Amino acid sequence: MYNNDEPWRKYVGILFDEIQVKSELVYDKYSGELIGYCNLDKVGNQMMELDKSIKGTEQSDIAKYMLVMVRGVTCDLRFPLAGFPTNSITADFLYPVIWKAVRILETSLVDLRVLFITCDGASSNRRFFKLHGEDNDFVHYVDNPYSSDNRVIYFISDVPHLIKTTRNCFCNSFSHKNTRKMWKDGKDISWLHLLNLFEQHCELSLYSPCPKLTRKHIDMSTFGCMKVNFAAQVLSSTVANALEMLYGDNVTETLVS
Known part of the structure; x- marks a missing residue:
């Protein structure tokens, strides 16, 4: 059982990436097909519905990727925190999802402390970083509104x-x-x-x-x-x-x- 009584054990990082998966995840009894549709959090789904209504489309988008957020820690504790079927994630959808993850980790009973957010150099990820600063600013950290000790969260590009x-x-x-x-x-x-x-x-x-x-x-x-x-x-x-x-x-x- 994981024990985070030691202060250094509470420091963690959030890693996220899009992993391509088969989109056929829901069984259609009429066609015999497995079909998966995009499904984000409540805010993300509402944004998708608004986007479809503006474009005049009603059909749900077929999911092509799985947005997987994995929590890496300073000790041996590692596990997937959440997964969202997506078609093509954008910074606008990433923003509420990532910060919801930070809030859950910081304010839940396990009392973890997020030090960094890591992702690859996809354009949506770079845009997500820039959303935390002024135009054309290089943003590498941001204040953590959920921390009790005025910590900041660092944005780190995936080294590999x-x-x-x-x-x-x-x-x-x-x-x-x-x-x-x-x-x-x-x-x-x-x-x-x-x-x-x-x-x-x-x-x-x-x-x-x-x-x-x-x-x-x-x-x-x-x-x-x-x-x-x-x-x-x-x-x-x-x-x-x-x-x-x-x-x-x-x-x-x-x-x-």
């Missing part, structure tokens, strides 16, 4: 997601989608440097300077884009040291960036 975002930006510089051509001080910041390293010194070599680097790291399949360890291994010091040793000044800005 940031690592993947950095790798994805890097891989599209002079390669793959070729959506950017990054450079600094007249030198390219290019994924081609990594490609040359792999093909010339790793793929067919008996002794690879980067033993964990594989073709899956380089080709960037849809599955590979989602793996945090692939991104971390590409951006590792092992790869950086190999590039510096084998290519020297030609890859300086790729290494620094």
Whole structure:
């Protein structure tokens, strides 16, 4: 049984994300189908009904994602706090849901203290952060109205997601989608440097300077884009040291960036 008598055990964090799930969650006896519809909290449902009435639509939206809020703690206590079937969550829907979670955790009998809120870099999540400040302000914390000791709650971006975002930006510089051509001080910041390293010194070599680097790291399949360890291994010091040793000044800005 969990015991939070020690003060340090009461500090927790809220983590939330959208996880794609099958939408067929309710059985239709006429068609034999399982159909799931969006269902948020009371305020969220009222907002959806208002939005549908303005658009002149009556049919419920089919849920595509599950908004899962998970409570991470400073000790071993972890469990899902709530889940909401959603179609595409927005900051306006997130605001009442998240703050209701904070209120429940802070004011319930378990007496937990929320220190941070963590999520990935989705546009709705970034907008949710900005709702707590003035226009164009960088918001990284906000006063906690439910705390008894004047604490603030910090907004923290999910670190694994940031690592993947950095790798994805890097891989599209002079390669793959070729959506950017990054450079600094007249030198390219290019994924081609990594490609040359792999093909010339790793793929067919008996002794690879980067033993964990594989073709899956380089080709960037849809599955590979989602793996945090692939991104971390590409951006590792092992790869950086190999590039510096084998290519020297030609890859300086790729290494620094």
